[in-house]
Amino acid sequence: xxxxxxxxxxxxxxxxxxxxxxxxxxxxxxxxxxxxxxxxxxxxxxxxxxxxxxxxxxxxxxxxxxxxxxxxxxxxxxxxxxxxxxxxxxxxxxxxxxxxxxxxxxxxxxxxxxxxxxxxxxxxxxxxxxxxxxxxxxxxxxxxxxxxxxxxxxxxxxxxxxxxxxxxxxxxxxxxxxxxxxxxxxxxxxxxxxxxxxxxxxxxxxxxxxxxxxxxxxxxxxxxxxxxxxxxxxxxxxxxxxxxxxxxxxxxxxxxxxxxxxxxxxxxxxxxxxxxxxxxxxxxxxxxxxxxxxxxxxxxxxxxxxxxxxxxxxxxxxx
Amino acid sequence: xxxxxxxxxxxxxxxxxxxxxxxxxxxxxxxxxxxxxxxxxxxxxxxxxxxxxxxxxxxxxxxxxxxxxxxxxxxxxxxxxxxxxxxxxxxxxxxxxxxxxxxxxxxxxxxxxxxxxxxxxxxxxxxxxxxxxxxxxxxxxxxxxxxxxxxxxxxxxxxxxxxxxxxxxxxxxxxxxxxxxxxxxxxxxxxxxxxxxxxxxxxxxxxxxxxxxxxxxxxxxxxxxxxxxxxxxxxxxxxxxxxxxxxxxxxxxxxxxxxxxxxxxxxxxxxxxxxxxxxxxxxxxxxxxx
Numbered sequence: 001x002x003x004x005x006x007x008x009x010x011x012x013x014x015x016x017x018x019x020x021x022x023x024x025x026x027x028x029x030x031x032x033x034x035x036x037x038x039x040x041x042x043x044x045x046x047x048x049x050x051x052x053x054x055x056x057x058x059x060x061x062x063x064x065x066x067x068x069x070x071x072x073x074x075x076x077x078x079x080x081x082x083x084x085x086x087x088x089x090x091x092x093x094x095x096x097x098x099x100x101x102x103x104x105x106x107x108x109x110x111x112x113x114x115x116x117x118x119x120x121x122x123x124x125x126x127x128x129x130x131x132x133x134x135x136x137x138x139x140x141x142x143x144x145x146x147x148x149x150x151x152x153x154x155x156x157x158x159x160x161x162x163x164x165x166x167x168x169x170x171x172x173x174x175x176x177x178x179x180x181x182x183x184x185x186x187x188x189x190x191x192x193x194x195x196x197x198x199x200x201x202x203x204x205x206x207x208x209x210x211x212x213x214x215x216x217x218x219x220x221x222x223x224x225x226x227x228x229x230x231x232x233x234x235x236x237x238x239x240x241x242x243x244x245x246x247x248x249x250x251x252x253x254x255x256x257x258x259x260x261x262x263x264x265x266x267x268x269x270x271x272x273x274x275x276x277x278x279x280x281x282x283x284x285x286x287x288x289x290x291x292x293x294x295x296x297x298x299x300x301x302x303x304x305x306x307x308x309x310x311x312x313x314x315x316x317x318x319x
Numbered sequence: 320x321x322x323x324x325x326x327x328x329x330x331x332x333x334x335x336x337x338x339x340x341x342x343x344x345x346x347x348x349x350x351x352x353x354x355x356x357x358x359x360x361x362x363x364x365x366x367x368x369x370x371x372x373x374x375x376x377x378x379x380x381x382x383x384x385x386x387x388x389x390x391x392x393x394x395x396x397x398x399x400x401x402x403x404x405x406x407x408x409x410x411x412x413x414x415x416x417x418x419x420x421x422x423x424x425x426x427x428x429x430x431x432x433x434x435x436x437x438x439x440x441x442x443x444x445x446x447x448x449x450x451x452x453x454x455x456x457x458x459x460x461x462x463x464x465x466x467x468x469x470x471x472x473x474x475x476x477x478x479x480x481x482x483x484x485x486x487x488x489x490x491x492x493x494x495x496x497x498x499x500x501x502x503x504x505x506x507x508x509x510x511x512x513x514x515x516x517x518x519x520x521x522x523x524x525x526x527x528x529x530x531x532x533x534x535x536x537x538x539x540x541x542x543x544x545x546x547x548x549x550x551x552x553x554x555x556x557x558x559x560x561x562x563x564x565x566x567x568x569x570x571x572x573x574x575x576x577x578x579x580x581x582x583x584x585x586x587x588x589x590x591x592x593x594x595x596x597x598x599x600x601x602x603x604x605x606x607x608x609x
Contacts, residue, residue: 023504027417028426033410034478035433037471041440041448048451101340120596121345127592128351129532131559132581135566136351139358139574180347187344211330216337234439241441243535244563268443268535275447275539288447295444302439306432 042299045292052285060289066254068274068283075286077293082256083264084294086171087246088239090260091178096232098179099186103228104216106187107194119191126184134248137177138169142249145173150261166261169251174266177245182235189234189309193227194220226312233305241298243268267294352585359582362575369393389580391547395555396587399462399541400531402551403469408523411474415481415519416507422486431482434475443535445471450539462548462555465541472536473526480525484518485511517598524595528588534559558584 046053056063056075063076102122106115150166157163197220205215221228251263252273267290278284362368369390414430421427445468453464488511496506512519534557537543542554543564558580565577 021503023502023507024417024421026504027413027507028421028424030410031414031417031427031430031478034414034430034437034475037474038433038437038440040452041444044448044451045444048447098340098344101337102344104337105341118341118345121348124589124592125344125348127528127532127588128348129534129559129584129588131532131534131562131566132351132355132585135562135577135581136354138566140350140354183344211326213330213333214326217333237439241439241443243441243443244559248563248567268441271443271447272535272538275450276542288451291441291444291447294441298439298441298444299436302436303432305439306435 042292042295045288045295049285049289049292051281052289055282056286060286061293064256066270068278071280072282073286075282075289077267077290079254079256080265080267080270080290081293083171083250084240084266084268086260086264087174087178087250087266088236090171090175091182091239092232092236094175094179095183095186095235099183099190099231099235100221100228102183102187103190103194104220106191107197122184122187125180130181130242130244133177133181134245137173137245137249141176142168142173145176154259154261162259163261165259167251167263169249170259170261170263171250171257172260174246174250174264175260177249178239178242181242181245182239185235185238186231189231190224190228193224193231193312196227197223227309230305230308230312233301233308237298237301237305240301241268241294243272247272267291355578355582355585358575358578359580362579363582365579368576368579389558389561389576389583391544392556392558392561392580393583394547394549395462395541395544396531396557396559398549398551399466399469399537399555399557400527402463402466403473403530404523404527406466406470407473407477407526410470411477411523411526412481412512412519414474414478415485415522416512418478418482419485420503420507420511431479434478437471437475438479441535442468442472442533443538446536446539449536454540459552460540460542460554462541462551462553465537465555465557466551468536468540469530469533472533473530476526476529477522480522481515481519484515484522487518488514517601521595521599524591524598528591528595531591532559532584532588534563558587
C-alpha cells in the first residue's frame with residue numbers, strides 16, 4: 001500500500017516535471033464526451049419541448065388533462081407523474097425486503113457455491129431484456145395476479161377504496177414487474193455494504209450472546225444502513241425511468257386512478273406509446289416535456305444516490 | 320416458554336423468512352425463462368420463423384400460419400448493435416483509461432460522476448434526444464440514429480468497467496514501462512490495456528448484451544421496418560421492436576412470433592452475459608496463478 005502510494009507520488013512528480021502530456025490531454029478530451037452528452041441531452045430536450053414550455057409554463061406540471069385531439073391541448077403531466085411515482089414507490093416497497101434478505105444471505109460466510117449460484121441468478125435478472133419482462137408480464141403475470149391476487153383482495157377489502165375495482169392491467173401489475181427488475185440494483189450494492197461490515201462487530205455481538213437475528217437486525221443492518229439507503233435510491237431511479245415492460249402492463253389510462261388495481265399511465269409509457277404518432281407543434285413538444293420532467297427527476301435522484309454510495313464506500317474503505 | 324428460548328425461536332423463524340425471501344427472489348427468473356422457452360420454442364422451430372419476412376396483411380382474419388419472419392429483425396439488431404459497439408467501445412475504453420490512469424484529477428472525478436448518472440438515465444429519454452439530434456435534422460429514421468442511441472447507453476458501462484479492470488493492473492507494470500522510457504500512451508495502450516483485456520472485454524460484452532435487449536431507444540430512431548434492410552441510412556427492424564410490437568397485436572400468429580423473438584433475444588443476451596462471466600473468471604484465475 002505504502003509502496004504504491006510512494007510510486008503514485010513519484011509518478012505525480014514526474015508528471016509535474018514533464019510540462020506536456022499529450023496522451024493525457026487526448027484521453028481527457030475523449031472522456032469529456034460523457035459529460036458533454038449528458039448536457040446535450042438536457043439542452044436538446046429543452047429545445048424540443050419549447051413550444052409546450054411556452055404554452056403551458058409551470059401549469060404543465062399540475063395539469064391533469066391530456067387532449068391530443070385538439071392542437072393546443074390542454075396537456076398536463078400530473079397523471080403521468082403520479083403513475084410514475086406510484087409504481088416506483090410500490091415496486092420499492094415490494095423489492096426492498098426481498099433485496100435486503102438476499103443481500104444478507106449472499107454476504108454470509110460459507111457455502112460459496114450455493115451463494116455464488118444465487119448471486120448469478122440475481123444478476124441474470126438484470127440481463128433479461130425489459131421487453132421480455134413485458135411480454136411475460138402481459139401474458140402470464142397480469143392474468144395470474146388479476147385472478148389470484150386482485151380479485152380476492154378486493155372482494156375481502158371491498159370497503160377500502162384504494163383496493164377496489166380490479167382490472168387485468170394496472171398500477172399493481174406494473175409495480176410487481178418493476179419490483180423484479182430493480183431487485184438486482186438493490187442487491188448488488190446492499191450485498192457489498194453488508195459484506196463490508198467488520199467481522200469483529202458481528203463476532204462481538206455473537207460473543208455477547210446475541211442471536212443471529214439480533215445480530216443482523218441490531219448490529220449488521222444499522223451499520224450498513226447508509227449503503228442500503230443509497231442502493232434504494234439508485235433502484236428508485238431505475239424504476240422511475242423503466243419504460244417498455246411498464247408500458248405493456250400499466251393499462252394506458254391517462255388518469256389518476258382511485259385504486260392500485262386500476263389502469264394508469266407513466267411518463268415513459270406515454271412517450272413510448274404516443275410520440276411516433278404525435279403531429280402538430282404542441283403535442284410532440286408536450287411529450288418531450290414529459291421526457292424532460294422524467295430525466296430531470298431521474299438525474300437528481302441518481303446524482304443523490306451516486307454521491308451517497310460513493311461517500312459510504314469511501315467511509316467503508318477508510319474505516 | 321423462557322425468554323431465551325423465545326429469542327432463539329424468533330431468530331430461527333426470521334432466519335427462515337430471510338431464506339424464504341431469497342428463494343422468492345429467484346422465482347421470477349425461473350418463471351420468465353421457462354415461459355419464454357415454452358411459448359417461444361414452438362415458433363422458433365417452425366421453418367417459416369426466420370425467413371418469411373413478409374408482414375401478413377392483418378385484416379380481421381389474420382392467417383393462422385406464421386407469416387412474419389424475424390430474419391430482418393435479427394440482421395437489424397446485429398447491424399445496429401455492431402455499429403453502436405464500434406462507436407462506444409473505443410470511446411469507452413479510452414475514457415476508462417483516463418478515469419483509471421489519471422484518477423486523482425478533478426476532471427476525471429466529474430467524468431466518473433457523469434458516467435454513473437448517464438447509466439441511470441431513462442433509455443426512452445435517450446431515444447427522444449437522438450430523435451431531436453439526428454432524426455429531425457436528416458428528416459428520416461435510420462439505423463444510424465438507433466446505433467447512436469444504443470452507443471450512448473453502452474458508453475458509460477464500457478468506460479466504468481474498463482476503469483475497474485485497468486485499476487486492477489499492478490502498478491509495477493506501469494512503473495517498469497515508464498522506467499524503460501516508454502511514452503505514456505505506449506504504456507497505457509500496449510502494456511496496461513492488454514493486461515486488463517479480460518475485464519475490458521467483459522465490460523464491452525455486457526454493454527453489447529444490454530444494448531441488444533433495449534427497445535425504448537429504438538422506437539423513435541431506428542423506428543422498425545417490415546423488410547430486410549442492410550442500409551444503415553434507412554429505418555431498420557430490431558428484435559426487441561418485434562417483440563414489443565407483435566406482443567401488443569391481437570393476432571395469435573404474431574403473438575407467437577413475438578414469443579419466438581423473445582426467446583431468440585433472451586438466448587442472445589443471456590448467452591453473451593454468461594460468456595463475459597467466463598472471460599472474467601479466466602482473468603481472475605490467471606491473476607491467482609501469478
